[in-house]
Amino acid sequence: MPTAIAVTSTDLVLPAPDRHTPGAAVLRPPGETDLEGSLAETTALLERHGHLVAVVPPWLPPATVRRLRTVRAILETDRIALLEVDLPPLGTAVLVRQLRQLTVCDFSPGVIASAARLLSHYIYAGALLGSVAKLDRVPVGLKAHARSWSPSAQFAVLAHPEPHLARLGTQAAAGVLPPGPAFATHLTFARGALASDWVAAELAPAWQVQGVxxxxxxxxxxxxxxxPKLVEFAAAIPDVSVLYQLVASVRREQCGWCGFELIGDRCGFCAAPLPAPPPEAATAARTRSGS
Known part of the structure; x- marks a missing residue:
C-alpha cells in the first residue's frame, strides 16, 4: 500500500483529480478521541501503509500538535513524519492533494515527505478580501488599512510564494493583479462571505490557468x-507526471540521522538538516564547474 498522507480535518482533503489518487487519512483531534483512540488509529494506519506523513499547519490548536507528537513518541517509531507546512488553508489542501498524487509513484516515503517543501514553492496561494484591517500575514500599508473601512473595498492578496497586496477598483488593471505562475497550473478557489466572481472571471484568465x-x-x-469576507484561491501544478519529473530531477541524499532518503536540505521524517559538504568537496565542485 502507498504511504499514508494524513491531515487533522476533512476540509483539507480535496476531491481526487483522477481515479488513481488515494484519499487522505483524517486523524481525529483530542476533542473527538482520547489518547488511546489516537494510538489505535495511528497504529492501524502504520500496519496498513507502512509509513505515515501527517501535515501539520501552524494554525492547529496546540493540543492537537501535542497529541500528534505524543503519539509518535509513545509508539517509538521513525515511520511517522510530521510536516510543518506554512501555507494558507486552501494552499495547504492543494499541497496535500499533490502529496497524495505522489504516493502512487515509485518514490520512497522519505522522498515524498521531503518533497513537500519543494512543491510548496510552486503553489500560488492568496485571496480576494473585503478587508485587510486585521490582516497580519502579509505587509499592509496605512492606506490599505484606511481603505479597508470602505464597504465596497476589495483587495487582491497573494501570501505565497511572494507577498503582494493591491486594492481593486471598478476596473482592475493588469498591473495590480497578483503576479502569477510562469508554468501550467489549475486554479482552486473557495468562497467565503464575499459575493464576487473576480477570481474565476478575471484572475484565472490573467494567470492563464488550464482549469478552474x-x-x-x-x-x-x-x-x-x-x-470572513473573502474568496480564497490557490494555483498549483495539477499533472502527476509533471510533479513526478519535478521531484525526480532533484538529487537524492540519505539522512545521516534516521537513514531515510531525502531531497533538498532537510529530512521530512526527523527534520535533521543535510550536513554541509566538507571543504575539500566544495572546492572540488567549484573547480569542476569552472567557478
Missing part, C-alpha cells in the same frame, strides 16, 4: 485571513 475548480472554504480560512 471550486471547493468549500476550509474552516480555518476566515481566521487565517482575518476576515
Amino acid at each position: 475548480m471550486e471547493n468549500p472554504l476550509p474552516a480555518d480560512s476566515a481566521r487565517w485571513w482575518a476576515t
Whole structure:
C-alpha cells in the first residue's frame, strides 16, 4: 500500500483529480478521541501503509500538535513524519492533494515527505478580501488599512510564494493583479462571505490557468485571513507526471540521522538538516564547474 498522507480535518482533503489518487487519512483531534483512540488509529494506519506523513499547519490548536507528537513518541517509531507546512488553508489542501498524487509513484516515503517543501514553492496561494484591517500575514500599508473601512473595498492578496497586496477598483488593471505562475497550473478557489466572481472571471484568465475548480472554504480560512469576507484561491501544478519529473530531477541524499532518503536540505521524517559538504568537496565542485 502507498504511504499514508494524513491531515487533522476533512476540509483539507480535496476531491481526487483522477481515479488513481488515494484519499487522505483524517486523524481525529483530542476533542473527538482520547489518547488511546489516537494510538489505535495511528497504529492501524502504520500496519496498513507502512509509513505515515501527517501535515501539520501552524494554525492547529496546540493540543492537537501535542497529541500528534505524543503519539509518535509513545509508539517509538521513525515511520511517522510530521510536516510543518506554512501555507494558507486552501494552499495547504492543494499541497496535500499533490502529496497524495505522489504516493502512487515509485518514490520512497522519505522522498515524498521531503518533497513537500519543494512543491510548496510552486503553489500560488492568496485571496480576494473585503478587508485587510486585521490582516497580519502579509505587509499592509496605512492606506490599505484606511481603505479597508470602505464597504465596497476589495483587495487582491497573494501570501505565497511572494507577498503582494493591491486594492481593486471598478476596473482592475493588469498591473495590480497578483503576479502569477510562469508554468501550467489549475486554479482552486473557495468562497467565503464575499459575493464576487473576480477570481474565476478575471484572475484565472490573467494567470492563464488550464482549469478552474471550486471547493468549500476550509474552516480555518476566515481566521487565517482575518476576515470572513473573502474568496480564497490557490494555483498549483495539477499533472502527476509533471510533479513526478519535478521531484525526480532533484538529487537524492540519505539522512545521516534516521537513514531515510531525502531531497533538498532537510529530512521530512526527523527534520535533521543535510550536513554541509566538507571543504575539500566544495572546492572540488567549484573547480569542476569552472567557478
